[in-house]
Amino acid sequence: MDAEKNRENENAPLFDLAVETHVARTPEFIYAVVSDLPRSHQWSEECTGGEWIEGEPGALGSVFRGDNARPDDVVAWAPVVRGSWTTTAEVVTAEPAHRFAWAMRTLSGRVQDSVWGFTLRPTGGTTELVHHFRMGTATEGIQKITAEMDEDERKRFFHEWGAKVESDMAATLGRLKKIIESD
DSSP states (O other): OOHHHHTTSTTSOSEEEEEEEEESSOHHHHHHHHTOGGGGGGTOSSEEEEEEEESSTTSTTOEEEEEEEEOTTTTTTSOOOOEEEEEEEEEEEEETTTEEEEEEEOTTSOEEEEEEEEEEEEOSSSEEEEEEEEESSOOHHHHHHHTTOOHHHHHHHHHHHHHHHHHHHHHHHHHHHHHHHHO
């Protein structure tokens, strides 16, 4: 859904995006890959690595610290983080062969309403792999980015940021499909 349209309904999420592909592997095999967040640097547009810092890797409640990087030209007019930074995320869904999701945490460690994940559905010979992202309310980072913007700038930002995220998600799925099918 387009973030600009969502702003018309205050109860609607800021972002609710999903992209999908079909992968010639079993849901069990795919789940083992997508739940291995330290490998996400192999397919992510921004994650360059990271490690599990709390809990059992990939288990519900476990925490991952991700290393990230973003080039200067991404929504260049907006004050987004550029260069390298780290994030922490908590696993909020861990259903082997079905769903895996993580929520971004605040700097103080509180889970935010910003959830990334994967859903897997067997489709007779392949698996439908859906990459989804939902941000209900603005994260700490989005609040900082938009704090000084007027309403028109915020609309422009949410539109451009949503397009960027959806494009990144599609690229991520393309790389994931190649990696999974070649493993």
